[in-house]
Amino acid sequence: MITRTDLSLATYCLRLGDDALVMSHRFGEWVTYAPQIEEDVALANIGLDLLGQARALLTRSGELAAGDGPAATEDDLAYWRDERAFTNVHLVEQPRGDFADVTVRLLWFAAYQHALYAALTDHPDPTLGGVAAKAVKEVAYHLDHATQWVLRLGDGTAESHRRAQDAVAAVAPYVDELFTDDELVTDLADAGLAVLPSSLRAGVQSVVTAVLLQATLTPVTPTWHARGGRAGVHSESMGPMLAVMQHLARSHPGASW
Amino acid sequence: MTTATLDDVRRVVADVPDPELPFVTLGDLGVVRDVQWHGDTVLVTLTPTYSGCPATEVIARHVVEAVTGLGLAAEVRTVLAPAWTTDWITERGLKALRDNGIAPPHQGSVSVTLGRHVPSCPRCGSSGTEEVSRFGASACTALWRCRSCGEPFDHVRPL
Numbered sequence: 071m072i073t074r075t076d077l078s079l080a081t082y083c084l085r086l087g088d089d090a091l092v093m094s095h096r097f098g099e100w101v102t103y104a105p106q107i108e109e110d111v112a113l114a115n116i117g118l119d120l121l122g123q124a125r126a127l128l129t130r131s132g133e134l135a136a137g138d139g140p141a142a143t144e145d146d147l148a149y150w151r152d153e154r155a156f157t158n159v160h161l162v163e164q165p166r167g168d169f170a171d172v173t174v175r176l177l178w179f180a181a182y183q184h185a186l187y188a189a190l191t192d193h194p195d196p197t198l199g200g201v202a203a204k205a206v207k208e209v210a211y212h213l214d215h216a217t218q219w220v221l222r223l224g225d226g227t228a229e230s231h232r233r234a235q236d237a238v239a240a241v242a243p244y245v246d247e248l249f250t251d252d253e254l255v256t257d258l259a260d261a262g263l264a265v266l267p268s269s270l271r272a273g274v275q276s277v278v279t280a281v282l283l284q285a286t287l288t289p290v291t292p293t294w295h296a297r298g299g300r301a302g303v304h305s306e307s308m309g310p311m312l313a314v315m316q317h318l319a320r321s322h323p324g325a326s327w
Numbered sequence: 328m329t330t331a332t333l334d335d336v337r338r339v340v341a342d343v344p345d346p347e348l349p350f351v352t353l354g355d356l357g358v359v360r361d362v363q364w365h366g367d368t369v370l371v372t373l374t375p376t377y378s379g380c381p382a383t384e385v386i387a388r389h390v391v392e393a394v395t396g397l398g399l400a401a402e403v404r405t406v407l408a409p410a411w412t413t414d415w416i417t418e419r420g421l422k423a424l425r426d427n428g429i430a431p432p433h434q435g436s437v438s439v440t441l442g443r444h445v446p447s448c449p450r451c452g453s454s455g456t457e458e459v460s461r462f463g464a465s466a467c468t469a470l471w472r473c474r475s476c477g478e479p480f481d482h483v484r485p486l
């Protein structure tokens with residue numbers, strides 16, 4: 071017997087897991103492209119932390135959606151869903167861009183994840199609470215890493231400042247979606263089973279704004295907002311990214327190493 | 328027919344070396360949460376160090392092999408809560424890290440805001456060290472350098 075609450079919670083875990091999974095894949099793409107080898111290692115390690123979160127969250131999502139039946143595994147969910155079934159926000163699926171782009175994107179995402187996981191550590195679902203309690207400490211390192219780089223780029227040379235400011239403008243339209251509520255998450259939050267995304271907005275914005283100002287950068291108000299990721303409507307770059315991410319599993323089903 | 332007891336199992340599981348830092352054991356790291364009978368099978372409960380630590384699956388395999396070596400069937404279960412912290416590394420583990428050129432994490436660090444702790448050089452003991460990269464060769468280490476002896480070294484990041 072699967073309750074409506076279980077199904078909603080499965081979707082909630084899927085959303086958080088898809089955000090982490092897709093962001094993790096984009097970070098993996100940075101290996102050998104970062105400006106120095108230490109950053110190759112750093113971005114790969116951050117991606118690895120996110121992949122760890124994604125694995126636990128997707129596994130839990132599969133269990134919750136299955137009830138007593140056979141559960142979809144983390145691999146089923148990562149490799150065998152099509153684009154429209156992915157529930158991540160647009161922010162995490164954006165193409166690699168330059169180093170300023172990934173750094174500013176990480177600043178927003180890590181600040182968001184840090185606030186989110188801090189609020190989920192006491193979640194009654196043991197897996198979700200466990201992932202949150204563990205991840206909040208890892209994400210603190212991601213946030214610190216992004217902060218250090220935004221300060222260096224923004225308050226660095228004229229060229230690094232210009233590119234960091236461009237990155238601030240480029241990411242701006244993708245921020246609002248992180249803090250957008252819908253019926254599913256509102257119902258769960260009413261039952262004490264989710265954090266209302268809108269409740270995180272003010273805190274995250276003040277963290278990011280403080281870093282930007284210290285970095286001599288100017289916060290940008292976007293003229294449009296990305297929408298639809300939670301409902302499976304994605305931007306143009308999502309399909310090609312999934313084609314790469316899912317290629318091996320689909321071309322060689324059951325492959326292992 | 329084996330005569331191994333749960334205490335024997337606890338001992339061999341605690342002695343399994345970490346695949347990335349083989350001079351510390353699972354017991355030293357504090358990642359073994361529980362060892363229990365589950366019917367005829369020994370159920371070993373582990374907690375991962377980092378969520379994405381690639382060593383986790385290798386560790387589970389080595390634990391099963393160690394218990395199988397006692398003539399028992401084993402199964403490994405992973406639990407996330409309570410979350411592992413570097414404070415669970417034993418004194419022996421901290422010393423083993425230091426003896427092998429890795430600066431151990433400082434203790435009492437279970438904070439989500441990061442302090443600016445400076446580890447001393449595991450080779451010469453100097454406190455004149457600097458961080459080269461927050462993220463190092465494995466999921467749990469950062470790369471540091473000693474300004475006194477000039478040597479780079481790994482530092483297990485407090486978590």
Ligand SMILES: [Zn+2]
Pocket residue numbers: 448449450451452453473474475476477478
């Ligand atoms: Zn030294």
